[in-house]
Amino acid sequence: MRDEIFELHPNLSADFHPLGRRGAIHLLLRRNAALPWFILVPETDALELYDVPTPLRRELDQLIDALARFVKARFACDKINIAAIGNIVPQLHVHVIGRRRDDCCWPQAAWGHVHETRSYSDTDLAALVQALANEVPNGR
Amino acid sequence: MRDEIFELHPNLSADFHPLGRRGAIHLLLRRNAALPWFILVPETDALELYDVPTPLRRELDQLIDALARFVKARFACDKINIAAIGNIVPQLHVHVIGRRRDDCCWPQAAWGHVHETRSYSDTDLAALVQALANEVPNGR
Numbered sequence: 001m002r003d004e005i006f007e008l009h010p011n012l013s014a015d016f017h018p019l020g021r022r023g024a025i026h027l028l029l030r031r032n033a034a035l036p037w038f039i040l041v042p043e044t045d046a047l048e049l050y051d052v053p054t055p056l057r058r059e060l061d062q063l064i065d066a067l068a069r070f071v072k073a074r075f076a077c078d079k080i081n082i083a084a085i086g087n088i089v090p091q092l093h094v095h096v097i098g099r100r101r102d103d104c105c106w107p108q109a110a111w112g113h114v115h116e117t118r119s120y121s122d123t124d125l126a127a128l129v130q131a132l133a134n135e136v137p138n139g140r
Numbered sequence: 141m142r143d144e145i146f147e148l149h150p151n152l153s154a155d156f157h158p159l160g161r162r163g164a165i166h167l168l169l170r171r172n173a174a175l176p177w178f179i180l181v182p183e184t185d186a187l188e189l190y191d192v193p194t195p196l197r198r199e200l201d202q203l204i205d206a207l208a209r210f211v212k213a214r215f216a217c218d219k220i221n222i223a224a225i226g227n228i229v230p231q232l233h234v235h236v237i238g239r240r241r242d243d244c245c246w247p248q249a250a251w252g253h254v255h256e257t258r259s260y261s262d263t264d265l266a267a268l269v270q271a272l273a274n275e276v277p278n279g280r
Contacts, residue, residue: 048212048220050205061201065190072188079230080188083223087239087247090219099227107227111249 006043009091017120019129022138023059027067029128033118035110036075036098038067046092049084059138064094066136071098074131081110146183149231157260159269162278163199167207169268173258175250176215176238178207186232189224199278204234206276211238214271221250 008018008026016028016039024044030037042060046052052060068080077098084094097110105113120128148158148166156168156179164184170177182200186192192200208220217238224234237250245253260268 048208049222050208068188068190079225079227081223081225081227082189083221083225083249085219085221085223085249087219087221087249109223109225109227109249109251111251113252 008041009089009093011089012039012041012091012093017125019125019132022063022136024056025060025063027063027132027136029120029125031119032114032116033120033124034104034114034116036071036077037110038071038096039093040064040067040096041091041093044092047086047090049092049094052092060094063136064096067096070132070136071096074098074128076100083111085111148181149229149233151229152179152181152231152233157265159265159272162203162276164196165200165203167203167272167276169260169265171259172254172256173260173264174244174254174256176211176217177250178211178236179233180204180207180236181231181233184232187226187230189232189234192232200234203276204236207236210272210276211236214238214268216240223251225251 016030019027019029024042026041028039040060040063042052042056044052044056064082068082071077072080075098078101079099081097081099086092099106104116152168156170159167159169164182166181168179180200180203182192182196184192184196204222208222211217212220215238218241219239221237221239226232239246244256
């Protein structure tokens with residue numbers, strides 16, 4: 001079974017809370033709560049977006065949009081930053097980051113510019129998982 | 141006519157060479173040749189990808205993929221970085237950046253980390269425009 005052999009890259013597991021899956025796509029939240037920073041990790045060996053097989057790619061694209069709308073509204077963001085970088089962690093992952101003019105590193109891009117550390121409470125996380133279940137269902 | 145009223149944000153015109161259009165999407169190349177750094181600018185007032193109207197969005201998505209494949213091959217890149225950020229320049233633009241392990245700021249993300257300046261020659265630019273015309277035609 002595909003589910004049994006797919007493993008998240010250890011850097012991703014270390015830095016992000018797992019928030020569940022949507023089909024074959026894992027949804028995670030950066031443990032550092034300085035920014036509402038999510039990633040989506042599709043279960044694929046592809047390293048570039050253009051190499052993700054078509055059905056999974058479509059689900060991923062739809063989920064990116066749905067998550068971006070959710071983050072924009074829930075965290076009252078001024079801008080959503082979306083990116084697939086992967087220079088350090090090769091396992092394909094797409095960043096969906098909510099940005100506000102009053103956040104820790106506006107207007108800089110988040111990568112390498114977050115110098116503040118905060119945590120989510122268990123209550124925050126549970127509420128977020130519930131809201132995501134309602135508002136960002138399976139991308140299929 | 142839409143074409144007559146759409147104007148590129150002055151920061152984009154200042155920092156990027158225009159390389160032509162594909163339908164209603166402008167293709168540009170960062171003047172600093174330290175990295176092969178392209179952007180795509182769709183003619184839209186939308187500020188977030190998820191707000192780009194469907195026909196244009198589809199063209200944009202296809203063009204991102206085609207440009208990414210082109211950049212990967214032509215510049216012998218190890219990774220393609222794709223992003224929509226827009227914290228500083230609100231006009232919607234998607235970055236397609238070719239990265240190599242031996243480039244100026246590997247493995248850092250490019251934004252805010254390029255501290256080297258190089259230029260493209262006119263010959264380089266002409267060859268690139270020609271190759272793009274052949275290999276990255278209209279995304280439609």
